[in-house]
Amino acid sequence: MGDKAYTSSSKPIPNPPPKPLNGTVANGGGPAVKPPAFPPTKAQQYGAGRPPYRPQPPLTSRRRRSRRGCCCVCCLWLTLILIALVFLAAIAAGVLYLLYHPQRPSFTVSSVNLSALNISSADVLNSRLDFTVTARNPNRKVVFVYGDIAISADSDGIGLGDGSIPGFVHETGNTTVLKAAVSSSAVSLDPTDASDLRKKKRFPLEIELETKVGFKIGSFKSKRIGIRVTCKGLNAAVEKKTKTAAASPSSSTAAKCKPRIKIWNWAF
Structure with a gap:
């Protein structure tokens, strides 16, 4: 009478199966079986191994900037050359005037x-x-x-x-x-x-x-x-x-x- 009655659902298992290791699943008393492999999702296929996206400036803007820089440099040099030529012409005219004192007819x-x-x-x-x-x-x-x-x-x-x-x-x-x-x-x-x-x-x-x-x-x-x-x-x-x-x-x-x-x- 002192013995407890156990139902089939609450009766403890005397030797519980060991827990699966390395993702394996117990197969009754037999050897462990690995769980079935599921196919990777689209996110895993296309984005798992790629670095994060970082937008890059377009190449056309870089080319335009470089061309503008070259044009600015060329304009600067041309301006300096023209100023130098005008300065030299003024010096030459001054020397001629001092030496010859030209007058118009x-x-x-x-x-x-x-x-x-x-x-x-x-x-x-x-x-x-x-x-x-x-x-x-x-x-x-x-x-x-x-x-x-x-x-x-x-x-x-x-x-x-x-x-x-x-x-x-x-x-x-x-x-x-x-x-x-x-x-x-x-x-x-x-x-x-x-x-x-x-x-x-x-x-x-x-x-x-x-x-x-x-x-x-x-x-x-x-x-x-x-x-x-x-x-x-x-x-x-x-x-x-x-x-x-x-x-x-x-x-x-x-x-x-x-x-x-x-x-x-x-x-x-």
């Missing part, structure tokens, strides 16, 4: 004769203008070399003709007198311009000379640069013929001209 229109200015009823212009230009070189050591000179003349913006003068060498301390003529033949005018010219008896004139000039100091010769010489303040009447075929000169006041350096279409 002067030009003067000493006489003008308007031998013809005819306007037909169809507003067609025929004209001829003769004038004299006196050029002076005040330098003692600088020689000017002029190319061919193109000449034009107008009256209140109305063109009266074109002409040219051959180039020449202007020696030191020399005064050269240049005789030139401009003319126009069968040039059609605007009716308003033709009417304005018919009303005038004396014509205000403006003469313009364009050429290229270089200078020579000893054996050194410079490249030629463009210059424009403008002569204003002139006026003339049409020359009248007498019965003896002698011409009465048209009066004109001598005018000094202003030379300027020409770069493309600008003059300074």
Whole structure:
């Protein structure tokens, strides 16, 4: 009676099976059996053996930065070179000025004769203008070399003709007198311009000379640069013929001209 009754569910096992080692599973009283191997998950297949992802900057940005750096360096060097060249040119110009004291040439229109200015009823212009230009070189050591000179003349913006003068060498301390003529033949005018010219008896004139000039100091010769010489303040009447075929000169006041350096279409 003192013995305890055990149910089949609570009766202790006299010899419990040993615990499995190294992940094996007991198989009743037989040898231990390893548990079945399950296939790895997708996370284990694709990310288990890889290092953590670290985003890298794109290569294009690195290339752009390197190109910008190269451009900045090139611009800096070009700027330094230009500054150095300007500085050297200024030094050379200062040395030349101290040694030779160069002066620019002067030009003067000493006489003008308007031998013809005819306007037909169809507003067609025929004209001829003769004038004299006196050029002076005040330098003692600088020689000017002029190319061919193109000449034009107008009256209140109305063109009266074109002409040219051959180039020449202007020696030191020399005064050269240049005789030139401009003319126009069968040039059609605007009716308003033709009417304005018919009303005038004396014509205000403006003469313009364009050429290229270089200078020579000893054996050194410079490249030629463009210059424009403008002569204003002139006026003339049409020359009248007498019965003896002698011409009465048209009066004109001598005018000094202003030379300027020409770069493309600008003059300074």
